[in-house]
Amino acid sequence: xxxxxxxxxxxxxxxxxxxxxxxxxxxxxxxxxxxxxxxxxxxxxxxxxxxxxxxxxxxxxxxxxxxxxxxxxxxxxxxxxxxxxxxxxxxxxxxxxxxxxxxxxxxxxxxxxxxxxxxxxxxxxxxxxxxxxxxxxxxxxxxxxxxxxxxxxxxxxxxxxxxxxxxxxxxxxxxxxxxxxxxxxxxxxxxxxxxxxxxxxxxxxxxxxxxxxxxxxxxxxxxxxxxxxxxxxxxxxxxxxxxxxxxxxxxxxxxxxxxxxxxxxxxxxxxxxxxxxxxxxxxxxxxxxxxxxxxxxxxxxxxxxxxxxxxxxxxxxxxxxxxxxxxxxxxxxxxxxxxxxxxxxxxxxxxxxxxxxxxxxx
Amino acid sequence: xxxxxxxxxxxxxxxxxxxxxxxxxxxxxxxxxxxxxxxxxxxxxxxxxxxxxxxxxxxxxxxxxxxxxxxxxxxxxxxxxxxxxxxxxxxxxxxxxxxxxxxxxxxxxxxxxxxxxxxxxxxxxxxxxxxxxxxxxxxxxxxxxxxxxxxxxxxxxxxxxxxx
Numbered sequence: 100x101x102x103x104x105x106x107x108x109x110x111x112x113x114x115x116x117x118x119x120x121x122x123x124x125x126x127x128x129x130x131x132x133x134x135x136x137x138x139x140x141x142x143x144x145x146x147x148x149x150x151x152x153x154x155x156x157x158x159x160x161x162x163x164x165x166x167x168x169x170x171x172x173x174x175x176x177x178x179x180x181x182x183x184x185x186x187x188x189x190x191x192x193x194x195x196x197x198x199x200x201x202x203x204x205x206x207x208x209x210x211x212x213x214x215x216x217x218x219x220x221x222x223x224x225x226x227x228x229x230x231x232x233x234x235x236x237x238x239x240x241x242x243x244x245x246x247x248x249x250x251x252x253x254x255x256x257x258x259x260x261x262x263x264x265x266x267x268x269x270x271x272x273x274x275x276x277x278x279x280x281x282x283x284x285x286x287x288x289x290x291x292x293x294x295x296x297x298x299x300x301x302x303x304x305x306x307x308x309x310x311x312x313x314x315x316x317x318x319x320x321x322x323x324x325x326x327x328x329x330x331x332x333x334x335x336x337x338x339x340x341x342x343x344x345x346x347x348x349x350x351x352x353x354x355x356x357x358x359x360x361x362x363x364x365x366x367x368x369x370x371x372x373x374x375x376x377x378x379x380x381x382x383x384x385x386x387x388x389x390x391x392x393x394x395x396x397x398x399x400x401x402x403x404x405x406x407x408x409x410x411x412x413x414x415x416x417x418x419x420x421x422x423x424x425x426x427x428x429x430x431x432x433x434x435x436x437x438x439x440x441x442x443x444x445x446x447x448x449x450x451x452x453x454x455x456x457x458x459x460x461x
Numbered sequence: 462x463x464x465x466x467x468x469x470x471x472x473x474x475x476x477x478x479x480x481x482x483x484x485x486x487x488x489x490x491x492x493x494x495x496x497x498x499x500x501x502x503x504x505x506x507x508x509x510x511x512x513x514x515x516x517x518x519x520x521x522x523x524x525x526x527x528x529x530x531x532x533x534x535x536x537x538x539x540x541x542x543x544x545x546x547x548x549x550x551x552x553x554x555x556x557x558x559x560x561x562x563x564x565x566x567x568x569x570x571x572x573x574x575x576x577x578x579x580x581x582x583x584x585x586x587x588x589x590x591x592x593x594x595x596x597x598x599x600x601x602x603x604x605x606x607x608x609x610x611x612x613x614x615x616x617x618x619x620x621x622x623x624x625x
Contacts, residue, residue: 232484349544362582385487393483439491442500449468449472
């Protein structure tokens with residue numbers, strides 16, 4: 100754990116890889132921060148702290164947190180927005196963390212010391228959420244490799260078929276990559292086995308049993324026309340299942356297009372890669388408020404309540420918190436999640452649950 | 462101080478509950494279950510509106526209304542809920558989609574652009590049925606990859622359309 104913790108093999112002031120050397124005063128405080136997170140009860144993968152300059156963090160944020168992705172103009176557009184925003188002082192990215200194992204934590208080198216300690220605690224809160232939450236269980240924890248792999252494969256297709264052609268196809272796929280069903284991730288993957296024998300079960304129409312001495316009632320109880328109707332229904336059902344006829348409403352439109360649209364092999368492969376990435380990012384959209392709320396709760400508890408900020412750092416911490424949780428006229432999802440969790444904590448500390456509070460007068 | 466504010470059983474189960482929430486909840490479930498009137502009163506979490514004289518004022522203090530507005534956003538991660546109902550409409554490979562309408566109409570321009578790119582993947586007409594602001598059912602149809610090929614029509618016209 101110690102050797103991985105600072106990401107140090109890469110960070111020896113080499114110009115070819117992103118990152119700068121972590122200052123000594125921060126370096127001295129990282130182990131105690133991680134230790135107090137563990138003592139607080141959090142469980143998370145091994146953290147790797149990486150310190151970046153502002154243009155590097157804008158670049159990696161534009162790529163969604165992964166340094167290696169497929170080439171596409173939308174990442175450049177995102178980078179332009181983020182870096183210009185920093186240059187003109189509109190906003191800054193304090194930290195970034197991605198759902199992988201080991202847990203990569205990106206800090207910004209122009210943060211103050213106490214900001215960066217907060218960032219590490221906050222990011223470990225996110226890591227704890229990624230590690231434990233139900234909706235992140237089916238995601239690929241080796242996503243760093245997955246993204247780099249997809250990037251390489253798409254670049255090979257670009258060499259073969261042309262950058263413009265593949266780029267146009269990616270544009271079209273990205274415009275429908277929200278139309279997926281996140282619940283598909285929990286379903287076990289099946290592959291169709293080769294059938295040597297016919298293993299279909301013969302289905303018969305249901306009929307009522309009557310006593311042998313009342314055989315004359317047969318046609319009246321089991322009406323032949325009703326039996327025949329059932330028989331045709333069964334045959335039709337079987338034919339539909341063999342032919343793979345679409346039944347019912349389906350949320351997974353992107354997958355349906357990949358499976359059934361007239362695409363070439365490379366197009367199908369590219370579309371499937373984008374589908375996988377879209378599925379990887381979907382739980383983060385579903386749990387944005389909860390995730391940020393939990394991370395804010397963790398850093399608040401550690402820095403303010405457990406005293407990690409110290410006497411001299413508490414004012415800096417309060418300033419940082421106020422800027423993150425601010426906003427007067429619009430709804431801030433960070434603040435909503437954070438305050439909801441504090442509300443839950445207070446209610447359950449004081450026993451204010453629904454059952455016990457039902458008859459208390461207001 | 463009334464009884465409700467003084468209520469304190471000293472159970473001290475708060476941290477356990479927060480850790481349970483982090484393990485099992487997403488945004489929709491969190492807001493659906495834990496947003497209550499006490500929370501809204503404590504943080505003044507009401508619905509505000511801009512009045513004609515330029516002032517921001519409270520429109521409603523009811524937590525059920527606040528919750529309804531929030532859940533409408535969060536139910537599908539701030540995206541419209543779109544289902545595939547029929548990939549082979551009229552036996553002509555027309556892909557028919559359906560928008561599950563919850564008070565928010567689709568943006569016409571973005572709908573048209575998405576349908577165009579869906580057309581160029583599917584290589585056959587694509588249609589989506591939704592509702593406009595007057596709650597009338599309308600259908601966007603894309604019969605080609607360009608913007609000129611997309612049209613908007615009522616549901617009845619769509620059902621009656623013959624020349625695909």
